[in-house]
Amino acid sequence: PVNGNGVSIKKDYGVKPAVAANGQAKTLDEMENKWEAFTFAPIRESQVARAMTRRYFADLDYYAESDIVIIGAGSCGLSTAYMLGKQRPDLKIAIVEAGVAPGGGAWLGGQLFSAMVMRKPADVFLNDLGVPYEDEGDFVVVKHAALFTSTLLSRVLAFPNIKLFNATAVEDLITRPAPTAADPHAVRIAGVVTNWTLVSMHHDDQSCMDPNTINAPLVISTTGHDGPFGAFSVKRLVSMQQLEKLGGMRGLDMRTAEDAIVKKTREIVPGLVVGGMELSEVDGANRMGPTFGAMALSGVKAAEEALKVIDE
Ligand code: AHZ
Numbered sequence: 001p002v003n004g005n006g007v008s009i010k011k012d013y014g015v016k017p018a019v020a021a022n023g024q025a026k027t028l029d030e031m032e033n034k035w036e037a038f039t040f041a042p043i044r045e046s047q048v049a050r051a052m053t054r055r056y057f058a059d060l061d062y063y064a065e066s067d068i069v070i071i072g073a074g075s076c077g078l079s080t081a082y083m084l085g086k087q088r089p090d091l092k093i094a095i096v097e098a099g100v101a102p103g104g105g106a107w108l109g110g111q112l113f114s115a116m117v118m119r120k121p122a123d124v125f126l127n128d129l130g131v132p133y134e135d136e137g138d139f140v141v142v143k144h145a146a147l148f149t150s151t152l153l154s155r156v157l158a159f160p161n162i163k164l165f166n167a168t169a170v171e172d173l174i175t176r177p178a179p180t181a182a183d184p185h186a187v188r189i190a191g192v193v194t195n196w197t198l199v200s201m202h203h204d205d206q207s208c209m210d211p212n213t214i215n216a217p218l219v220i221s222t223t224g225h226d227g228p229f230g231a232f233s234v235k236r237l238v239s240m241q242q243l244e245k246l247g248g249m250r251g252l253d254m255r256t257a258e259d260a261i262v263k264k265t266r267e268i269v270p271g272l273v274v275g276g277m278e279l280s281e282v283d284g285a286n287r288m289g290p291t292f293g294a295m296a297l298s299g300v301k302a303a304e305e306a307l308k309v310i311d312e
Contacts, residue, residue: 059163063094066216068306069192071170071233073097074104075292076276077222078152079125079299084306085159091310093162094214098169098197098229105224106149110290116145119258122293125300129155139291148292169200169229171211173219173236178270187242189271191215218271218309220302225249225277225287234274234282242269247284249277257286258294265301267309275302 024041025031031038068084070077073095081095095102109115118126119139126133126140131151133140142148156162172193180186195211203209221233226249237243257280264283265275275298280287288294 059165060212063092063163063165064214065092066094066191066214067091067218067310068093069214069216069219070095071192071219071221072104072223072276072278073099073102073153073164073166074222074224074276075106075149075152075295076299076302077104077220078102078106078149078156079296080220080222080275080302080306081156081159081162081299082129082152083300083303085156085162087303088307089159089161091161093159094216095156095162095164096168096170096192096194096214097164097166098200100167100197102153102164102166103149106145106292106295108145113290114144114146116142116148117291118142118293118296119254119291120293122296125293125296139293145292165194167197168194169197170223170232171195171200173233173240173272174213174215175240185241187240187269189219189269190217192219218273218306220273220275220306221278222274222276222299222302223278226281231278231281233272234268234278237269237272243282246281249280250284250286252289253286254288254291257288258291260285261288261294262297262301265298266305271309273302273305273309275299 025034068091070081070093077095081093084091084093106116109117117139118133123133123140126142126148129151131142131148133142157164170192173189174191174193175187176190178186178188192214193211194214195209199209219233223232224230226235231246234243234246238246260283261276261279264279264285266273268274268282274282276295277287279285279298
């Protein structure tokens with residue numbers, strides 16, 4: 001075989017054909033007391049390298065044109081992805097998460113405590129997911145926030161039409177002119193600009209490290225409230241003069257905050273739906289602190305709003 005430049009390349013590097021490992025067990029029970037004879041099936045390091053890189057680069061290729069990009073894999077972004085994955089196996093959905101670990105702020109309850117509180121009717125989301133809880137009347141309690149987040153994450157990752165690109169930051173939004181009578185400079189959002197998060201963190205001390213892109217007719221931003229990475233898309237909308245100014249998240253009021261976030265989950269500019277706590281920065285909504293029902297149900301609404309746009 002020859003490579004793309006016509007140079008001959010060595011075909012193989014002595015990968016042994018897979019042979020059944022000595023005493024290979026078919027079940028865990030069969031392994032019991034057989035550790036003397038134990039051995040894994042053979043492998044060569046290049047097989048591992050290729051198994052990973054081939055898939056990752058195929059995914060980059062495939063998802064370069066996506067139907068929907070979700071920015072942020074916190075409780076709202078993952079809830080959105082879960083709803084979309086369930087309803088629309090025909091859509092190509094990419095999730096771009098800046099952190100190595102997806103889940104955002106949903107691995108613990110408040111003040112690093114374990115339990116996660118959800119006010120009713122968000123219990124219906126837990127029922128759908130199959131996450132158990134204790135019923136306390138007007139609210140329910142999941143014994144550990146990580147049980148909710150890990151279950152949600154595992155369901156989302158199992159959808160064949162959803163790809164999570166973690167350790168990858170959205171650095172900018174792709175725009176196209178969409179002038180209106182009221183605003184001749186109006187744009188619609190047409191995808192995202194990405195980079196490895198570790199690269200994004202070093203733009204100040206390394207020379208230009210240009211990004212990559214994903215085109216999509218619809219982007220859903222759920223990057224949380226303002227912080228080093230948070231409220232990413234809405235802050236960018238202000239600097240590109242598509243939003244006049246941010247409302248600024250207000251103080252904590254659980255009752256007011258949760259209703260407002262769910263109700264206001266919407267398309268903010270053409271092609272960009274915003275959900276979760278990022279919305280509080282647009283509308284000047286209160287924060288709710290350690291109660292997560294609004295994140296799940298904002299995800300449900302974000303999926304609904306996104307499909308209205310997609311199916312238009
Ligand atoms: O890493 C971020 C996190 O996982 C990710 N993210 C932020 N900016 C990004 C960017 N590119 C890629 N530019 C980015 N990923 O977005 C995720 C946001 O998750 P979150 O848990 O912070 O937000 P959420 O809106 O899903 O949930 C908010 C949870 C809160 S905060 C709060 C309060 O303080 O009152 N209350 C609740 C329930």
